[in-house]
Amino acid sequence: MSIPGLGTLRAGNALYSVDLEQRIVQWGDLAEQIAPRDVALGRTCYELMNEVNPRNAASCRANCAVIALARLGRAHRDFTLHGRPVEGVTPLFDISVLLAGDEAGAVENVLHLVRCSGVEAASPSEEASAASPPGDPVLTPRQLEVLCCLARGKTPAQIAAELGVTPITVRNHVQAAMDRLGAKSRLEAVLAAMCLGLLPANPEQRDDATDDTLQR
Secondary structure, eight states: OEETTTEEOOOSSEEEEEOTTOBEEEEOGGGGGTSOHHHHTTSBHHHHHHHHOGGGGGTOSTTOHHHHHHTTTOOOOOEEEEOOOBTTEEEEEEEEEEEEEOTTOOEEEEEEEEEEEEEEEOOHHHHHHHHSOTTOOSSOHHHHHHHHHHHTTOOHHHHHHHHTSOHHHHHHHHHHHHHHHTOSSHHHHHHHHHHTTSSOSSOSOOOSOOTTTTOO
């Protein structure tokens, strides 16, 4: 991998680089264990990683902590991402962050060194997402409709009245969406759907509701 100002970099593990706008600008040969190069280059890292496994939405999102620190000239500590499930198991990737800058020290590239640290049993939601071709929605239209209402600050009771269903049905849709996205709360499910591009990042103005509407 060639990085301006650093020449050619070689590593025994997967390596890729993003710019400060989170666009993937370099994708090493070994990184193809995560996704093909032609699929990765030019994409935002969070879009790709959330497509690989929706559970990554907890870490991979627009203006994530890694990028926020890099813009301040600081490297993020190591963290873990999830790979695409294969035959019932999910690879676990340990990510180390390195910063590459110009001669003046300004950060230009954020390198991600990826090491497979083990595997864990894949959840049903992970297996379902792995079975879908890249770009396919991981949620049903009704699940998306419910999450969109949650993002606008509506309570389950308000959503039920709007959609003409019972609150129990709404809660079932929310739980199914959480399971498919690997989310532990309503808020996490909404954020994951936004990171995957399934919901707009700026939903229409919230209705009157308490601040903890999205808490499970």
